[in-house]
Amino acid sequence: MNDTQYLSKKFTFDNSYARLPERFYVRLSPTKVPVPKLIKLNEELALELGLDPEVLKTPIGVEILSGNCIPDGAEPLAMAYAGHQFGNWVPELGDGRALLLGELIGLDGIRRDIQLKGSGPTPFSRMGDGRAVLGPILREYIISEGMNGLGIPTARTLSAALTGEKIMREQLFPGAILTRVAQSHVRVGTFEYFSARKDIEGLGLLADYVIRRHFPDAGKSKNPYSALLYEVAIRQANLIAKWMLCGFIHGVMNTDNMQIVGETIDYGPCAFLDTYQPDMVFSSIDHMGRYAFGNQPKIAQWNLICLGQAMLPLISDDEDSAISQVKEAIGIFSTIYEEKWTSGIIAKLGFVNKIDGDIQIAQDLLHHMAENGADFTLTFRRLCDLSVKSSDFDGHVRDLFGYSKEFDEWLIRWRRRLLIEGLGDPDRKSAMETVNPAFIPRNHLVEEAIRDALNQDFGLFEKLLKVYKEPFKYQPEFKHFMKPPLAHQKVHQTFCGT
Ligand code: AMP
Ligand code: MG
Numbered sequence: 001m002n003d004t005q006y007l008s009k010k011f012t013f014d015n016s017y018a019r020l021p022e023r024f025y026v027r028l029s030p031t032k033v034p035v036p037k038l039i040k041l042n043e044e045l046a047l048e049l050g051l052d053p054e055v056l057k058t059p060i061g062v063e064i065l066s067g068n069c070i071p072d073g074a075e076p077l078a079m080a081y082a083g084h085q086f087g088n089w090v091p092e093l094g095d096g097r098a099l100l101l102g103e104l105i106g107l108d109g110i111r112r113d114i115q116l117k118g119s120g121p122t123p124f125s126r127m128g129d130g131r132a133v134l135g136p137i138l139r140e141y142i143i144s145e146g147m148n149g150l151g152i153p154t155a156r157t158l159s160a161a162l163t164g165e166k167i168m169r170e171q172l173f174p175g176a177i178l179t180r181v182a183q184s185h186v187r188v189g190t191f192e193y194f195s196a197r198k199d200i201e202g203l204g205l206l207a208d209y210v211i212r213r214h215f216p217d218a219g220k221s222k223n224p225y226s227a228l229l230y231e232v233a234i235r236q237a238n239l240i241a242k243w244m245l246c247g248f249i250h251g252v253m254n255t256d257n258m259q260i261v262g263e264t265i266d267y268g269p270c271a272f273l274d275t276y277q278p279d280m281v282f283s284s285i286d287h288m289g290r291y292a293f294g295n296q297p298k299i300a301q302w303n304l305i306c307l308g309q310a311m312l313p314l315i316s317d318d319e320d321s322a323i324s325q326v327k328e329a330i331g332i333f334s335t336i337y338e339e340k341w342t343s344g345i346i347a348k349l350g351f352v353n354k355i356d357g358d359i360q361i362a363q364d365l366l367h368h369m370a371e372n373g374a375d376f377t378l379t380f381r382r383l384c385d386l387s388v389k390s391s392d393f394d395g396h397v398r399d400l401f402g403y404s405k406e407f408d409e410w411l412i413r414w415r416r417r418l419l420i421e422g423l424g425d426p427d428r429k430s431a432m433e434t435v436n437p438a439f440i441p442r443n444h445l446v447e448e449a450i451r452d453a454l455n456q457d458f459g460l461f462e463k464l465l466k467v468y469k470e471p472f473k474y475q476p477e478f479k480h481f482m483k484p485p486l487a488h489q490k491v492h493q494t495f496c497g498t
Contacts, residue, residue: 010052013073013102016111020209023202025077030067030099031120031130033175035164038062039458040141040465042158045181049106049114049158056159066161066177067099067119074102074114078122082196083189083256084306086290091196093189093256094124097131097498100185111213113185114158118177128498133173134162135450136497138461140178140267142449146441146468147264152242153235154264155182169497174454182263186210188307189256195310207314214261225314229329233304235262237333240300241340244293245348246440247273247376251283251494253291253299255306269494272440274484276369276376282443282494297337304330348380349414350432352421361413368407374400375484380436386411387425388418437471438482443491445481 017025038061043053055061063069070076078095085093098117105111117140118132137160147154163175186206194203211219211228221227239262243250250257250270257266269283278294286292291299308326316322345362346354369379382397394411401407418428441464449460467478485491 010050010055011071011073011102011104012050013071013075013104013114014111015073015075015102016209016213017079017100017103017113018075018077020205021202023080023199024206025079025100026094026123027075027077028099028122029070029076030116032068033066033163033165033177035162036062036066036068036177037162037164038065039138039160039162039176039453040461041065042145042156045156045158048108049104049112049181051104062161065116065159065179066163067116070101076101076116078124079185079190080124080193081187081189081256082193083187083254084192084303085254085256086286086288089196090256092124092193095122095185096125096128097122098180110183112181112183115180115182115185116177117180118163118175129167131163131165131167131175132177133167133169133497134176134453135173136268136495137176137178138450138453139446139497140180142446142461142464142468143267143270143441144180144264145465146471147248149468149471150242150246150437150440152246152248152264153239153262155180155259155267157181180265182259182261182265184210184214184259184261184263185265186260187256187265188258188260188303188310189254190260191307191310192255195313200313203310204314207311210260223315223325225311226325226329229304229308229311229315229326230332232260232262232307233330233333234336236300236304237336238262238340239264240297241337241344243296244341245344245435246437247276247293249273249280249282249291249293250296251281251286251291252496253296253303255303258300258303268496268498271443271491271494273376274442274490275373276366276379278366278370282491284493284495297334300337301330301333304333344435347435348432350383350418350421350423350428352423352431355420358417361410361417364410365414368401368404368410372401372404372407377437377440378482378484381433381438381482383414384429384432384436386415388415388428389425433474434472438474439467439471439478441468442481442485443494444485444489447491448489 046053076099080094082091083093099119101114103111121130141157141160144154144157158179158181161177165175166172167175215231218224218227218231252268259265271282280293281289308330312322315325385393452460
């Protein structure tokens with residue numbers, strides 16, 4: 001048995017997407033890279049996928065994770081999709097620098113795509129080189145795993161490897177490849193691709209595939225397609241509420257970056273808020289602020305409308321009936337979003353059961369945060385430490401608000417409200433700490449880790465991955481990572497790096 005066959009035994013691919021008709025994708029192999037070198041393997045994730053980390057770290061394992069070797073059973077392909085980018089229709093996008101290697105069923109019984117990102121040009125590359133560079137790859141690694149630690153549905157990162165090539169962006173950077181693991185790579189844009197081509201058969205096959213694989217209950221419904229839309233809207237509402245409750249800005253919520261199962265995918269110029277500013281935009285290409293923090297729920301709905309429009313021909317032959325069913329299905333988004341956001345913010349404030357006036361208390365806090373430039377994550381985390389009956393630790397929070405009189409008045413209202421709950425300080429503190437992270441992937445730390453890595457120092461990258469595994473747990477050895485950036489450390493803009 002040669003190495004490849006030995007390793008192939010470790011990958012038991014079952015490639016359902018590759019069994020769809022040829023017009024769904026283009027089959028091709030990754031481009032070979034000169035000197036693959038593993039930067040990091042996510043050993044825990046490998047184990048969850050039923051893979052042997054020790055084998056993946058061997059030279060042949062690294063060849064696989066960098067696209068030089070295709071294990072038996074893999075069927076690499078670039079998926080076809082279209083999308084609305086910044087509101088503009090683009091009829092053909094597709095995987096321009098990624099290849100789906102195949103699907104693995106993990107120990108939890110869930111089927112996941114294994115995808116190489118940065119694996120060379122494909123017929124969908126247009127003007128791009130099909131490559132990825134070190135900085136954005138490490139960014140995706142840290143932030144996607146950070147999101148997972150925060151309990152937010154996300155594509156995961158199995159590995160990052162250097163390719164040994166230099167890739168031209170603003171200057172030459174080391175080339176890198178990321179192995180992405182996600183429950184699906186079907187996007188809103190995949191549905192739009194078939195709908196725009198008036199390929200109703202393809203559209204139906206795609207919808208049936210998604211129902212079979214991800215939403216089997218929808219398949220039992222009277223109208224499986226409107227049920228599918230409804231399920232997708234619920235997943236999106238849940239996801240966006242989680243983003244909004246932890247200060248995450250995706251940055252490029254184009255319909256091709258909105259995955260159908262409700263996992264966060266396509267980490268480009270994404271960022272976490274430091275100070276709370278609802279109109280905050282980090283992405284260098286988002287000139288109009290379309291994807292500003294506070295716009296995200298509206299944009300998710302806009303994207304769902306695109307999905308609904310694409311699915312109209314499946315839902316009913318009668319256009320009026322199709323439109324009203326689509327409207328009804330998508331309508332669930334606002335209900336679930338409000339529900340999730342409300343219960344989430346209530347829990348962040350330490351309230352157990354919602355009563356009248358709670359949302360006003362939350363809105364007022366956010367307002368004072370914005371007025372005073374208070375740090376979003378730290379405000380909530382420090383509120384956990386306050387006592388209902390004594391003001392001993394108030395200074396830590398008041399400090400974030402520049403000791404503003406308005407915030408002091410808010411604190412009085414918050415305390416009065418907490419008294420109704422009757423929870424003791426220790427119990428409230430531990431409950432609040434499970435929903436208010438101490439650590440988030442702060443932009444300045446991520447950037448610093450990337451700068452160090454470009455100088456061959458992966459120390460900070462490793463530390464960040466460690467701390468973000470348990471972001472709700474106070475880790476005293478890393479307490480400096482809780483701090484917001486100093487003025488000179490502030491990151492004002494983030495880049496796609498494509
Ligand atoms: P994104 O903004 O990363 O979601 O990418 C939008 C589209 O551009 C997708 O079709 C990508 O596959 C493609 N793309 C992004 N970067 C590259 C690249 N370096 N080479 C080829 N295609 C790319
Ligand atoms: Mg994309």
